[in-house]
Amino acid sequence: MAEVESREWYLAAYAAEGVPTSDHLKLRTVTLSLSPDSIPEQHVILETLFISIEPYLRSSITGREDGLCIPQFNLDQVITAFGVGRVIRSKDGNYAEGDIVVSAFTSVAEYCAVPSQLIARKIHTNSGIPLPEYISLLGVPGFAAWVGIELLADPKPGSNVFISAAAGAVGMYAGQLAKLRGCRVIGSTGSDEKVRLIKEEFGYDDAFNYHTETDFDAALSKYFPNGIDVYLDNVGGEMLEAALNHVNKHAKIPLCGMISGYNKVWTEREGVRNLLNLIGKEVNMQGFLVGSYLHRYGDFATEMESHVKQGKIGYSKLKIFHGIETLLESLGSLFTSSNVGKVVIQAK
Amino acid sequence: MAEVESREWYLAAYAAEGVPTSDHLKLRTVTLSLSPDSIPEQHVILETLFISIEPYLRSSITGREDGLCIPQFNLDQVITAFGVGRVIRSKDGNYAEGDIVVSAFTSVAEYCAVPSQLIARKIHTNSGIPLPEYISLLGVPGFAAWVGIELLADPKPGSNVFISAAAGAVGMYAGQLAKLRGCRVIGSTGSDEKVRLIKEEFGYDDAFNYHTETDFDAALSKYFPNGIDVYLDNVGGEMLEAALNHVNKHAKIPLCGMISGYNKVWTEREGVRNLLNLIGKEVNMQGFLVGSYLHRYGDFATEMESHVKQGKIGYSKLKIFHGIETLLESLGSLFTSSNVGKVVIQAK
Known part of the structure; x- marks a missing residue:
């Protein structure tokens, strides 16, 4: 040939x-x-x-x-x-x-x-x-979930963790990693079928459909009676604004993606009006790209392969x-x- | 009596x-x-x-x-x-x-x-x-400036530092502390008289009046041809949004105050639409209150009193x-x- x-x-x-x-x-x-x-x-x-x-x-x-x-x-x-x-x-x-x-x-x-x-x-x-x-699992989405949860959020057992786009590529790993840390993990997603998947296959404690629970503030009040300690943000915009009304003192917000804005020029995106909450609650918001953490890829791969072999994280x-x-x-x-x-x- | x-x-x-x-x-x-x-x-x-x-x-x-x-x-x-x-x-x-x-x-x-x-x-x-x-100087504003610049931003010599409300209580110390670190420091403020003061008395490299340079994006392009490495935010809203269009990779944004919003309920505040830039530039945004750093007050006071005695910071x-x-x-x-x-x- x-x-x-x-x-x-x-x-x-x-x-x-x-x-x-x-x-x-x-x-x-x-x-x-x-x-x-x-x-x-x-x-x-x-x-x-x-x-x-x-x-x-x-x-x-x-x-x-x-x-x-x-x-x-x-x-x-x-x-x-x-x-x-x-x-x-x-x-x-x-x-x-x-x-x-x-x-x-x-x-x-x-x-x-x-x-x-x-x-x-x-x-x-x-x-x-x-x-x-x-x-x-061993590619960009798995590595992004690991950097966001393990390196940046570094949650304690019992922490209240919120993950948006929870049925997406990053969300499915992030929830499982946070559960392995002993956290209470809640996800948001766009359909009832995905809510079921998140709970049954990705091991989240609970999840909600943002198309039916459209009052995000009310939804977060319901799912986070004790507030949010970690928010792994994959969507930005309105959901980020709602989450900022529920953050606890010293909450951490790794910013992994903002898919709500990708199809819009920035001036058309939803503005976040309550950033003042970052001060009152002394929140840390950290944007990240996995390319800056390649020196940790080996640690990540070893850990994830071990989780998979032990059945702690599914394919x-x-x-x-x-x-x-x-x-x-x-x-x-x-x-x-x-x-x-x-x-x-x-x-x- | x-x-x-x-x-x-x-x-x-x-x-x-x-x-x-x-x-x-x-x-x-x-x-x-x-x-x-x-x-x-x-x-x-x-x-x-x-x-x-x-x-x-x-x-x-x-x-x-x-x-x-x-x-x-x-x-x-x-x-x-x-x-x-x-x-x-x-x-x-x-x-x-x-x-x-x-x-x-x-x-x-x-x-x-x-x-x-x-x-x-x-x-x-x-x-x-x-x-x-x-x-x-030794009270809340001096301590806030020190926490924001010394502990959170921790800028390198030559870093490009932007400080809003630069003629305010926090800004006047923050600029001097950043200059002592060898940074290039630019401030924004609300009058020409204060621009003069910031440059002549607080030692900033330059400053602009946001009432006359109302296109913040153009102003920041002019004053930060090499981008912003540190933004100590005291005002929030429109100026924060503009700054986010000029941040460099791994910029740090200590959030000290957002005075543009204090007289408004949060839903009336200006939304920040370009938070996606936090991801692309991997920016760290950290809200803080000085009350959480009281264990460092002694270090701060010793350092500031020494600066004053040596004439490095004026009254x-x-x-x-x-x-x-x-x-x-x-x-x-x-x-x-x-x-x-x-x-x-x-x-x-």
Whole structure:
């Protein structure tokens, strides 16, 4: 095989607001040469197996530096994401054909060339851990949950922990980690089905549906009679404002995401009017990106793999989209109430 | 002298919004017995010399627990504040007639009885430090500036530091402390006269008048071409929102006060729409009250007294109101652009 045809997604136009459509992201077919001469040194050719679809991808195609400070794709550039792939050609002695690897810059494509220095890890296929977990439980969402709960919130047993978007990729791990710390954990989410899931599968003590309990202040009064000690915020806006009316003294608020605002320019976002509560309650609010904690990735992976082996944390709830052509559908699903768990594209 | 007449301020009605008036705070004359039998054990009678007028006083007469979580005065209760007084009667062996003391619960009155356990410190009158400095430089505003800059922001030499309400009681010390750390320090304030003062007397590198440079975003672009590393926020609202558009990676924002909101119920306050920037820039925002740092007061006082003796920090710009009857005027001045430095009532 001297070459392969590969369908790949590229940026056709920036999407300033709203959910991206086929006006913004387009699929094209390219031919990738597999002849050794055409592959640069220290590169591998990957056959894509799984691609991680994350909210930050939305922020990387707005055409402006946004609050998340995510670098923007250029027009015509191939979209990349965290992915799991199989090495089919290698110009790096550390990787052999057949190796399965995790890479931070896998193209949203059937095949791609990747500089081997961007490979995050080689997967030992006898580990027993399903491949998509390497971009979920052991990937960005699992690591974000761990940084937010273990490193930043560091809650005591008995602490009252609130997690928004609790059925999302970060929320499903964060709740379990907080439970392992002996906390009382309550989640918010967008459907009754997800409320059930959060309680039965992710081990939360309780959860509420913000579409039916629309008075967030009343809901938080009900679920947090003793106030909130930790709020892992994944949504921002109105729910953050409501939470600030229920924080306890010295509460901690790791800011992991604010999905309520990603499809809006910042001046259109809901303002938070009660930041004065941060003073009276001496609250610490800490925004974070997992990229700043990579020096702790090893500790995280060891801990999570141990939790999984001991059955303390279950494998992930995955929302798998089949085929590279599902990018728009899978990305759009992050911004609907129907999304559950970790969104992944299975390329083959 | 068996008794004294004393004029004292009491709360006649809560002031939910706006600047308090004579409808809310009223003056009455009471008679205080000085006979030993009528003074409780472990109490002293103070003749009030200086009273500290601070923004938190506004929040203690709203009739509701506000974002600052300041306990509310009861109706008919005498208003109390930090003050400097002379002991004229004592039922505590640690205090003698003639001692000058600082107390956290001095009545806004000509005379008052104070439990001696509420006395913060006895002043050694040969220290050379003017008496009002004990409720200013060495009082709540000086301590708040020190906690915000030294403990929470902990800036490196060369850091770009922004301080709002820079001509106010906290701002005048905070700027000097940041300069001693080798930072580049810019302040915002409400008049050209105060801009001059901030630069010439408080040692700021530069300052701007937010009444004339009303496009805060443009102003911050101009004064912070390299972004903001530390923002000591004393005002909240629109200026905080603007600052969040200029923060650098890992910026620190100690929240000391939000005076733009004190005269409004929280739902009427300006919302901050760009909190997403806290994530992209991984900013730490920490609300604080000095009461939680009292275990560091000794370190603070030693350091500040040393700075003063070495001429590194000058004595305070004081705005002295004469006579106990000036409470409404002095409190109201905190919420106008005319206020400069530390507001103090000199009772005698």
